[in-house]
Amino acid sequence: xxxxxxxxxxxxxxxxxxxxxxxxxxxxxxxxxxxxxxxxxxxxxxxxxxxxxxxxxxxxxxxxxxxxxxxxxxxxxxxxxxxxxxxxxxxxxxxxxxxxxxxxxxxxxxxxxxxxxxxxxxxxxxxxxxxxxxxxxxxxxxxxxxxxxxxxxxxxxxxxxxxxxxxxxxxxxxxxxxxxxxxxxxxxxxxxxxxxxxxxxxxxxxxxxxxxxxxxxxxxxxxxxxxxxxxxxxxxxxxxxxxxxxxxxxxxxxxxxxxxxxxxxxxxxxxxxxxxxxxxxxxxxxxxxxxxxxxxxxxxxxxxxxxxxxxxxxxxxxxxxxxxxxxxxxxxxxxxxxxxxxxxxxxxxxxxxxxxxxxxxxxxxxxxxxxxxxxxxxxxxxxxxxxxxxxxxxxxxxxxxxxxxxxxxxxxxxxxxxxxxxxxxxxxxxxxxxxxxxxxxxxxxxxxxxxxxxxxxx
Numbered sequence: 001x002x003x004x005x006x007x008x009x010x011x012x013x014x015x016x017x018x019x020x021x022x023x024x025x026x027x028x029x030x031x032x033x034x035x036x037x038x039x040x041x042x043x044x045x046x047x048x049x050x051x052x053x054x055x056x057x058x059x060x061x062x063x064x065x066x067x068x069x070x071x072x073x074x075x076x077x078x079x080x081x082x083x084x085x086x087x088x089x090x091x092x093x094x095x096x097x098x099x100x101x102x103x104x105x106x107x108x109x110x111x112x113x114x115x116x117x118x119x120x121x122x123x124x125x126x127x128x129x130x131x132x133x134x135x136x137x138x139x140x141x142x143x144x145x146x147x148x149x150x151x152x153x154x155x156x157x158x159x160x161x162x163x164x165x166x167x168x169x170x171x172x173x174x175x176x177x178x179x180x181x182x183x184x185x186x187x188x189x190x191x192x193x194x195x196x197x198x199x200x201x202x203x204x205x206x207x208x209x210x211x212x213x214x215x216x217x218x219x220x221x222x223x224x225x226x227x228x229x230x231x232x233x234x235x236x237x238x239x240x241x242x243x244x245x246x247x248x249x250x251x252x253x254x255x256x257x258x259x260x261x262x263x264x265x266x267x268x269x270x271x272x273x274x275x276x277x278x279x280x281x282x283x284x285x286x287x288x289x290x291x292x293x294x295x296x297x298x299x300x301x302x303x304x305x306x307x308x309x310x311x312x313x314x315x316x317x318x319x320x321x322x323x324x325x326x327x328x329x330x331x332x333x334x335x336x337x338x339x340x341x342x343x344x345x346x347x348x349x350x351x352x353x354x355x356x357x358x359x360x361x362x363x364x365x366x367x368x369x370x371x372x373x374x375x376x377x378x379x380x381x382x383x384x385x386x387x388x389x390x391x392x393x394x395x396x397x398x399x400x401x402x403x404x405x406x407x408x409x410x411x412x413x414x415x416x417x418x419x420x421x422x423x424x425x426x427x428x429x430x431x432x433x434x435x436x437x438x439x440x441x442x443x444x445x446x447x448x449x450x451x452x453x454x455x456x457x458x
Contacts, residue, residue, distance in 0.1 A: 003058060003353045005227075006303060008235060008258040009156055013355055016257065018226050024060045026052065027217040027255075029230035029238065030112070032069040033093035034078040036280040037100050039293075039308055040264040040271060044231045046294060047261040047302040047356075049106045050391060051229070054352050057390050065220050066109040067213060068094060070116050071206055076196050086195050090114075100281040103290035105392045113216045115207065119198050121215040122207045126184045128249040138175030141187025143202050145210075147180040150244045156258060157236040164236075182241050183208040210241040214254075218246060228255040235260050262305045271308070279308070289404055291396065292317045298358040298391060319366075321402060321456065323388070326369040327381055328398035328454075336382030344368045348387050361391060402456035413444055417453050420446070 003016045018024045028048045031041060045066070052064045069075075070090040079089040126143055129135035134149050147153050147161070154160055164180055188197040188204040197204045207215075217225065223246070230239065239258065246254040263270070266277040284293055296316035300306045338345050344364055351360035368384045371377075388394035403410070416435050423431040436446050439455070447454050 001350050001353050003054075004355055005257055005259065006355050007256075008260050009255075011158070014257070018060065019224065019256065022060060023063070024055050024227065025063045025221040025225035026055075026065070026227040026229065027213070027221055027225065028064070028066045028109075028228070029213055029234055030066040030068050031093075031097055032072050032074060033090050033097060034072065034075040035093065036282055037097050038271070038278060038280050039266075039284060040231070042101070042104060042281050042284075042293065043264050043297050043306055044229075044261055045101055045106050046104060046297050048229050048259075050298065050302075050358065051227075051259070051356060052109075053107070053390060053392060054356060057352075062110070063221060064109040065111045065113065065217060067216050068112060068114045069209065069212060070094075070114045071196060072209060076192055080193070086193065096282075100285070103285055104281070104294050105290060105395075107392075111220050113220060115212040115216070118212070118215050118219060119207060121219050122211045123185075123200050123202075125211060125215050125218075125245065125249045127201065129184065129245060132248065134245075134248045135184055136177065137202060138177075140175035141203055141205070142175055142183050143185035144176055144181045145184055145241070145245055145248075146177065147182070147244065148178055150248050152247065153180075153240065153244050156240045156243055159236070182210055182237065184211050184245065210238055211245060213238075214242050214246040214249070217242075218250070223250040223254075224252050225255060227257045227259060229259040229261075232260045232263055259302075261302045262300075265305055265307045267309050268307055284313075288313050288317065289401075291393065291401065292320060295320050295362075295393060298393070299362055301359055302356055319362075320393075323365060323369050323384070323394055324398040324401045325456070326372040327385060327394065328402060330372050330376050330378060330381040332382040332385045333378035334382070336379060336386050338383070338386055342383065344371075344383065345387060348390070352390070358391060365393070399454075404457060413439065413455055417446065417455065421453065 004013045005016050006013045026048070028044075030045075031037060048064075048066070052062050055062045068090075071086065075086055075089060079086045082089065126135060129145065130137075130143070133146075135143055135145055138144050154164060157164075161180065184207070185200065185202050186205050186208055188206070196206055198206055217228070228239065228242075235258075243254050265271065266279065269275060269277060271277055271279070281293075292313055293316075296313050297306055299316065299319075340346060340349055344367065348361045348364040351357040351364065354360075365384060365388055368380065368387065372381045372384055385394050416439055420432045420435040423429070423435065439446060443457055445456050447456065
């Protein structure tokens with residue numbers, strides 16, 4: 001079975017064939033680093049982390065580019081508010097982002113370009129668009145893309161220009177010929193700091209947001225590449241605009257496959273600061289470990305909305321506990337490879353090749369854990385671990401996960417276990433039960449085994 005992917009551009013699941021045999025080139029719109037990453041950002045980066053992992057499992061060489069936007073209106077405003085330079089703000093937020101996503105087991109991309117490093121490439125693309133009559137200089141000093149001069153506009157969103165035009169209004173002083181036109185180069189404003197301004201043939205200014213991704217992706221992956229990804233919210237206008245300016249400048253098809261992950265909701269409502277249900281990754285990691293958040297998100301298909309709630313994370317924690325308990329009970333054999341003809345492995349491969357169906361893949365892991373518990377086979381436990389590893393799961397020490405986040409001093413727990421053992425030796429079963437209940441009330445579950453008593457976090 002070959003890999004098939006839902007292509008937003010064609011609106012169907014299609015067999016995937018890379019442009020260059022055995023090499024996949026993928027670009028994903030990354031973070032605008034003016035604040036800490038929230039759980040919606042976590043979902044997007046996690047989705048495409050799994051995509052690039054699975055492509056490698058299939059034997060592809062993957063060149064994965066995930067950009068950082070480090071110049072933007074929000075960044076400028078936030079730096080001014082805090083009384084620091086743009087560079088100081090973006091360096092601080094980039095460090096925080098890397099710390100947060102590392103806790104989720106998200107691997108670094110092949111390249112992580114920053115927009116400010118690619119301004120010359122952006123200017124060259126804008127020049128080409130102007131030469132071809134697709135860009136014009138506005139009265140306010142901006143350079144805009146003329147949407148109606150690009151015949152294919154709307155093919156990603158599936159909307160006609162008239163549909164997109166409905167309800168639009170031209171902002172006063174914006175200098176656009178048409179409300180749908182978008183800015184490629186923003187003229188410098190006197191109130192903006194000098195570090196937000198570049199010299200250009202169009203006057204001092206800075207790039208618009210949309211042109212950044214086109215320039216960076218073409219520079220690092222070529223003018224025609226395999227996969228472009230991002231959140232569903234970027235489908236229009238950002239990705240639509242990327243297609244227009246990239247294909248307008250190069251005259252070539254831009255991307256073969258467009259992938260978009262579903263929205264994130266919190267308790268079935270859209271996450272927003274105004275509703276008081278806004279959570280950064282750092283907020284979540286204060287209560288749950290990164291692997292639990294990863295597992296929770298992978299239990300929902302990437303194209304479906306993910307509903308974040310305490311219930312979903314508690315359920316994920318319990319599910320991971322079941323899987324790690326199997327590996328704790330039966331230590332995995334070392335060096336186990338994947339025989340893709342083995343029934344569990346074949347099912348997982350079929351699931352992942354079917355548009356990255358992680359919920360079905362995780363169901364396979366639970367079935368395999370049940371097999372481990374029944375057979376007590378180290379080889380089967382090894383297969384469970386290595387198959388889970390294709391999703392970035394179950395790679396930690398089982399005991400560390402099972403005892404993690406207990407909130408109780410480990411030495412204290414061990415002393416209570418010893419006191420309970422002593423009570424049992426003295427046949428004081430009421431006291432032994434009292435100690436067990438005391439620990440259970442603190443979220444510590446004791447497990448009696450032939451080799452002694454262990455504990456896990458409930």
